[in-house]
Amino acid sequence: MSEQLADERASAAPAPGQVGGRTVMLIPHRAPDVEETMLPPDYQRILAAVRQAAGSVMARQVGEAPGVDISVRAKLEPLRAKLVRLVDRGWLRKLPDGRFTTGL
Numbered sequence: 001m002s003e004q005l006a007d008e009r010a011s012a013a014p015a016p017g018q019v020g021g022r023t024v025m026l027i028p029h030r031a032p033d034v035e036e037t038m039l040p041p042d043y044q045r046i047l048a049a050v051r052q053a054a055g056s057v058m059a060r061q062v063g064e065a066p067g068v069d070i071s072v073r074a075k076l077e078p079l080r081a082k083l084v085r086l087v088d089r090g091w092l093r094k095l096p097d098g099r100f101t102t103g104l
Helices: 002-011 041-052 059-064 073-088
Strands: 017-019 022-024
Touching (some): 041 059, 059 073
Antiparallel strands (some): 017 022
16 A cells, blocks of 8 residues: 555655756755755745644644734645645645644
């Protein structure tokens, strides 16, 4: 089963983009040789907020830490997209109830 999931992730892996004529991936996949410091600062803050929470968290709770205006849904959706991107790259895990956790 885990091999099938790994194969599915590999086939669905996002293509790197072009920045300054070079191929880069702004949010790299989690790997032993990839440091958290290689993530953009806002993604590092998101990871720190999830880690500091006691257990799993909703996007709204994560938004309170970096100072996102969570009263407006339009401000919360980009944060949720970043959380999902971190899940897709292996930095976070999304639980069936929609909460996020670092427990990998």
